[in-house]
Amino acid sequence: MPRDPVLRGPGPGELSPDSEEGVSSGASAEGEDVGFDVDDGQLDESLRPQTLDDVVGQSKVVERLRIVLEAARRRGDPLSHLLLDGPPGIGKTTLATVLPRELGVDVQITSGPSLSAPKDLLPYLTNASRGSVLFIDEIHRLPPTVEEFLYPAMEDFRIDITLGEGLNARTINMTLEPFTLIGATTRSGMLTAPLRDRFVNREHLDFYGIEDVTEIVRRNAKRLKARLETGAAVAIARRSRGVPRKANNLLRWIRDFADAGGHTAITDELADAALKMLEVDELGLDSLDRKYLQTLACVFGGGPAGMQAIAHSMNTAGETIEDEVEPFLLRVGFVQRTPRGRMITAAALTHLNLTLDGEPDESQRQLFK
Helix, strand or coil, X not given: CCCCCCEECCCCCCCCHHHCCCCXXXXXXXXXXXXXXXXXXXXXXXXXXXXXHHCCCCHHHHHHHHHHHHHHHHHCCCCCCEEEECCCCCCHHHHHHHHHHHHCCEEEEEEHHHCCCHHHHHHHHHCCXXXXXXXXXXXXXXXXXXXXXXXXXXXXCEEEEEECCHHHCEEEEEECCCCEEEEEECCHHHCCHHHHHCCCEEEECCCCCHHHHHHHHHHHHHHCCCCEEHHHHHHHHHCCCCCHHHHHHHHXXXXXXXXXXXXXXXXXXXXXHHHHHCCCCCCCCCHHHHHHHHHHHHHCCCCCECHHHHHHHHCCXXXXXXXXXXXXXXXCCCEEEECCEEEECHHHHHHHCCCCCCCCCHHHHHHCC
């Protein structure tokens, strides 16, 4: 099976593209433009940080990772196995690729769904060099046979290969080079206890604050060679829902909007016009989020309402509502999940400037208390 190319980390004393001398971080004083210099052509077009120094936010996680990295360097041992969990777009893959660069070792990248049988994992394990990193994204989706095949590889750095069948079958014990397994998952609860306990280090990544996302937007605007005003960066950060990936997507859209109109800089007014065309409000709600809240308020009188009833009224799949719409609305307190169904909150009504058509019947309210 074809494998992803091996990424090699910089050797000792080498600098990553983002750490070149003379390259600024992209921060600016309040009210100033975040522009770019003639040397910006040297910058990597990739928006991913290349070193831990470039990582913005997740300060406690980064501090703990620095400790384990320094300990591994001093002992000359491979980094201990690491599990990263958190919501999508929060930076798990970024950290998984930064750590090998910090150590100057190779990294191989694959994902849980692509490893359907133990034989699919063999090339990664046998080609691993001492101290190298094997990164498995969505590791909770590993089949049970592949997961059990990993156990001796993680603990004893060996694998058992069975040749032949029946009475003529024999087992070959193959020793592996000590390596580091980094797993990333959006659903840590789906990991089995034996696999989860084999990770020495486990880090949870949470949503980012507006200040951190604003700094990420500033830096990435510099890498995209876009001249961005401070107010525009803050506007993007407020609509990102605390997710850097979403902020990057909004930044790319606004840059395309500016380039299509022949604008040389992204001003506050230009960013506001681009975001209005995208139908993303100041809190980050898009058209589907508002449609959900309006349906709950106007059709169901604020609730409670069942998921299937809401989905049919919106003509939208229930899985789409549960996986894409409701998580953020629950996080900001616009929706409540109750045993009777979904209910809209006063904060959501205020945000959308809506009023309920009628209050629920008092006798029904008492019945389900």
